Amino acid sequence: MEKVRVLVVDDSALVRKLLSTMLVCDPAIEVVGTAPDPLIAREKIKQLNPDVLTLDVEMPRMDGLTFLENLMRLRPMPVVMVSSLTEQGAEVTLRALELGAVDFFTKPSSDLASSFAAGAEEICAKVKAAARTRPRQRTVVRRLEVAPRLSADAVLPLSQGAGTRGGSPIIAIGASTGGTEAIRVVLESMPPDAPPIVITQHIPAAFSGPFAKRMDACSAMRVCEARDGQPIQPGHAYIAPGSQHLLVMWDGARHVCRLHDGPPVNRHKPSVDVLFRSMAASVGKATVAALLTGMGDDGARGLLELSQAGAPTLVQDEDSSVVWGMPGAAWKLGAAREMLPLDQIAARLLKLARLPIDSAQRAAAPVNG
Incomplete structure (x- = not known):
């Protein structure tokens, strides 16, 4: 089987190194390159044609969400977000999933090296799973046309304790x-x-x-x-x-x-x-x-x-x-x-x-x- 070719995009040199080290430990994965920001990543995607991108959110010159939105419009590919375990990180990651990212991997704010090592199996599994997916556009939902359903509760509330198990x-x-x-x-x-x-x-x-x-x-x-x-x-x-x-x-x-x-x-x-x-x-x-x-x-x-x-x-x-x-x-x-x-x-x-x-x-x- 061909190896999964991964491009790591993160503005932190330490994170790029740790992620690359973790990923190449899996014999089914090859890190074909790294990039410190989306503009460099854009050029490396053209040059290296990776199968999967790992993408940070907060980066210089262009934030990860803007880059992801452009990427899914112009050159759709599987993306695994690398996000922080904060409320803001959660909001941004959920937005990234809406935009088309396949999955996410959370990075801690402290003890980076040991925590990343512990998550090596998880990130490798997510990258390999992402490689098997097809990038998708956001599903547009057509709401069901369901007529309002009223009951006697609209006139007289049901007394507490009514109803039977199951x-x-x-x-x-x-x-x-x-x-x-x-x-x-x-x-x-x-x-x-x-x-x-x-x-x-x-x-x-x-x-x-x-x-x-x-x-x-x-x-x-x-x-x-x-x-x-x-x-x-x-x-x-x-x-x-x-x-x-x-x-x-x-x-x-x-x-x-x-x-x-x-x-x-x-x-x-x-x-x-x-x-x-x-x-x-x-x-x-x-x-x-x-x-x-x-x-x-x-x-x-x-x-x-x-x-x-x-x-x-x-x-x-x-x-x-x-x-x-x-x-x-x-x-x-x-x-x-x-x-x-x-x-x-x-x-x-x-x-x-x-x-x-x-x-x-x-x-x-x-x-x-």
């Missing part, structure tokens, strides 16, 4: 690489009265809060970072904090979010498998679950548990995924009853969640032998 549908979504944009597409397509949605996206702790705020700004639903004990309500979406597992539990009167500070599962915290398992136990066949783009196989076994509990399950197809690792693993495991392109997933989730539970099970009959 009676109301809850949508569960898991994602990783490419997931911030995939989740945006799903949430932008949802009406304000959609069933509640719980989401686990692999993301650092410093990024999950800003990510939730960005999703809240673009969705008709109310989107927030989940809090421990928070009631799960229709019209709301709850995103797992980047440092804790999100579980859905029954507290005797209603379903609530529970945060758990346990060890990483499948090397991830939060883990999609943890969310899906909690849903299988507490919501069961009233769950409607989707596993979106992502590297690895986190969520595949949890999706199978949900399917075995009678819940409708689906995965994103390979063509619309940035990385078809997680959904592909679930599909091969027989955990998903349907496979759909990203632009059809929101409508399907909504339809399944609004069907009577037994009808939803029939509508999502297995199609994967």
Whole structure:
């Protein structure tokens, strides 16, 4: 196999050296060059024709976002952002993912050398995964035309304590690489009265809060970072904090979010498998679950548990995924009853969640032998 050819772009000579050293330790990667700013990078891209770019955000002469936007318009290629673990770094990185970056790798503000060495396996895996992707333009979402749905609550609020366990549908979504944009597409397509949605996206702790705020700004639903004990309500979406597992539990009167500070599962915290398992136990066949783009196989076994509990399950197809690792693993495991392109997933989730539970099970009959 040919090596993945990488161009490292960063204004710090130390970071360029460390990243290059880490990357060339992998026999499948070749660092073909480095650049201290976007203008030099532009010339080296023409000369060296790299497969993947690692790109810093804050650089002289042109900031990384402006360069990335120009690059995706004029010469699309896979880009892995190298960002700082700060609130501002999170905002900029999320914007970079919107513009077309495949993934990101966070650099710490202190003890740079030892921290980068510890992350060598991670950055190499992300670069190799990025090399297998196709650069994509930002998906333009056409909002679903859904008529407002009113109930007796518009006249007389329901008294507290009504409802039965498992009676109301809850949508569960898991994602990783490419997931911030995939989740945006799903949430932008949802009406304000959609069933509640719980989401686990692999993301650092410093990024999950800003990510939730960005999703809240673009969705008709109310989107927030989940809090421990928070009631799960229709019209709301709850995103797992980047440092804790999100579980859905029954507290005797209603379903609530529970945060758990346990060890990483499948090397991830939060883990999609943890969310899906909690849903299988507490919501069961009233769950409607989707596993979106992502590297690895986190969520595949949890999706199978949900399917075995009678819940409708689906995965994103390979063509619309940035990385078809997680959904592909679930599909091969027989955990998903349907496979759909990203632009059809929101409508399907909504339809399944609004069907009577037994009808939803029939509508999502297995199609994967």
